[in-house]
Amino acid sequence: MILDTALQGNQVVLLFIPSEKYNEATIDVAKKFSSKKVCYITLNKTYEHLSQTFTSKNINIKNFFFIDAISKIFKEPATTDPRCQAVTPGNLTELALVISEALTMNFDYIIFDSLTNLLVYQKHSDILKFIMDLCSKVKTSKTKCVLYTMQEHQEIIQRACVMVDSCVNWGK
Numbered sequence: 815m816i817l818d819t820a821l822q823g824n825q826v827v828l829l830f831i832p833s834e835k836y837n838e839a840t841i842d843v844a845k846k847f848s849s850k851k852v853c854y855i856t857l858n859k860t861y862e863h864l865s866q867t868f869t870s871k872n873i874n875i876k877n878f879f880f881i882d883a884i885s886k887i888f889k890e891p892a893t894t895d896p897r898c899q900a901v902t903p904g905n906l907t908e909l910a911l912v913i914s915e916a917l918t919m920n921f922d923y924i925i926f927d928s929l930t931n932l933l934v935y936q937k938h939s940d941i942l943k944f945i946m947d948l949c950s951k952v953k954t955s956k957t958k959c960v961l962y963t964m965q966e967h968q969e970i971i972q973r974a975c976v977m978v979d980s981c982v983n984w985g986k
Contacts, residue, residue, distance in 0.1 A: 904935025
């Protein structure tokens with residue numbers, strides 16, 4: 815897998831995923847990292863949905879910690895699972911603070927699912943500042959980071975590519 819190669823010599827990788835391959839990609843990456851200590855940041859699917867999906871695909875999530883930035887749109891998160899922290903969707907300051915705290919927990923990987931979903935809540939300029947801040951924080955740690963983005967959003971992709979160590983296409 816090209817993601818393996820990209821992560822060997824780099825700390826922050828932007829992974830382009832065609833929208834029709836999104837579900838397959840999220841399952842494959844979670845499977846790949848399931849034996850590692852992972853912080854999974856989700857702006858796309860709720861913690862409950864992801865944990866059920868991953869478990870049904872025989873992905874061991876005992877080493878995963880989730881930052882759920884979508885559930886509060888629907889309701890206050892009902893989960894009391896210590897492996898999940900819910901944040902307000904679109905609140906980049908809150909999300910950045912929780913990520914900073916997570917980086918002190920020495921995760922092997924952060925998976926950010928996905929930059930594309932930030933477009934619902936924020937202007938491009940705010941998202942780019944957030945990405946720059948996130949990349950800086952990750953690079954001062956030993957954690958590696960995979961940022962998902964959908965290939966259809968070219969403007970954000972082009973600008974984000976200059977902030978990360980490597981950009982790769984899913985499935986190539």
